[in-house]
Amino acid sequence: MTTAPLLRVDGVRAVYGDTVALHGVSLDIAHNEFFALLGPSGCGKTTLLRSIAGFERPAAGRIELEGTDLLGMPPHRRPVNMMFQSYALFPHLSVERNVAYGLEAEGVGAAEIRRRVGEVMEAVRLAPLAKRRPGQLSGGQRQRVALARAIVKRPKLLLLDEPLSALDRQVRASMQLELKRLQHEVGMTFVVVTHDQEEAMSMADRIAVLRDGRLEQLATPQELYRAPASRFVASFIGTANLLDGRATAAGIAVEGLGEVPVPHSLAAGEDATLVVRPEHVVLAPVAGASSAGVLRGEVVDTYFLGGASTVSIEVAGLPAPMLATVPGTTEFARGAGVELRFGEASLVSRDPAEPGSVGTSIPTSAMPAVPADQSASV
Incomplete structure (x- = not known):
């Protein structure tokens, strides 16, 4: 039995003058899901969030919460709450009075x-900070006050617009874990807007990747990383080596390397990109004559990341x-000759007309590197 989604966005189109901010975006969000809208600045993610909240009126489409049309409902009547990027705390009120403010405004009993x-x-x-005022709190503490104020009204859906952007890196990492813990604890659906793919990957159950007002891919973090549906998703999610080429009967012909024999279902001659994550590039020092399935290159630099x-x-x-990513410190010094093999990889049709229809993951056992007689060397 399929459970009906909590929120359904169907063909939402948003226009500002001559600019189309959303091109008929459709997606479903489940009950108790931590959902992320991810993409670069100007992709339409905040417009979609504000449309759900009621602060924007789409030109077309429907937004339904448990089957109820939200578009004819003013923002204050929607069972939705929004936490803004600025937190918007009242500086003259204590922490507990800030949290209570919305309930007091609704006339809830003392x-x-x-x-x-x-x-x-x-x-x-x-709780230990209840009597303090916002000016006496750290950035992370103020963020929690704003979150508490949004949650206390018990909305069916909590919208968070770049909630961690004002925090420094260490506090932001801590608050990512805190948000995930809290979402599970209160059993509420969170929808977070962010341009930080690391933030979305660490917190969300599913992620909608937007680009230029269009939905590129909707999937779990693992699926986005292992099987991106477009070249844009492959480059935006994590770090990747992107090898552009064209499909052949036996693989992908990459300019400068020759044919990489990988399984695929693309039409011969179709533009395609082979996506190899750095952790799936296996390095070894150059040893003797080149062998089958090996590329050769020269180390340009190394970056120690702990x-x-x-x-x-x-x-x-x-x-x-x-x-290439290697554990700990590396023995490969600048200028050293190395041999490379590809492990697991992904294959995407380059900017397909229907994003999401082509991305596939190629397991290690089916992913040989370029044959020795076609590989490049330095």
């Missing part, structure tokens, strides 16, 4: 307000260096 504020203050770990290092390798015939 005893009920005390109970609900107490519960949510415990959930976001703010638990791993990234190695940049120049391969003749390729327009950009290949990147």
Whole structure:
């Protein structure tokens, strides 16, 4: 039995003057899901969020919450709450009064307000700071106050617009875990807008990747990373080596390398991109004559990142260096000759007309590198 979604967005189109901000976007969001709208600036994600909240009126389409049309409902009547990027706290009110403000405005009884504020203050770990004012709090603490104020009204859907963008890197990483914990604890559906793919990948159950007002792909973080549906998704989600070429009967012909024999279902001659993540590039020092399934290159530089290092390798015939990730420190010094093999990879049709229809993951066992007689060397 299929469970009906909590929120259904159907063919939503938004226009500002001559600019189309959303081109008929459709997606479903499930009950108790942590959902992310991800994409670069100007992709339409905030317009979609504001349309759900009621602050924007789409030119076409429907937005339904549990089957109820939201578009004819004013923002204050919708069972939806929105946490803004600026937090918008009242500087003259204490933490607990900030959290209680929405309930007081709705005329909720004093005893009920005390109970609900107490519960949510415990959930976001703010109880010891109840009497402080926002100016006496850190950025992370103010973020939790804004979150508590949004949750205390018990909306069916909580919308968060770039909620962590004002925090420094260390606090932001901590708050990502905190948001995920809290979402599970309160059992509420969260929809977060972000341009930070690392943030979306770490928190969301599913991610909608938008580009120029269109939905490129809707999938779990794992699916987006392992089987991107377009070249844009492959480049936007994580780090990737992108090898552009054309489909042949036996594989993908990459300019400068020759034919890479990989399984695919593309038509011969169709533009395609082979996506190889850095952790799936296997490096070894050059040893003797080149063997089958091996590329050769020269180390351009190495970057130590703590638990791993990234190695940049120049391969003749390729327009950009290949990147490989190796554990810890690396033995590959600048200028050293190395051999490369590809492990697992993905294959996408280049900017397909219908994003989401072509991306496939190619397992390690089916992903040989370029044969020795076609590989480039330095």
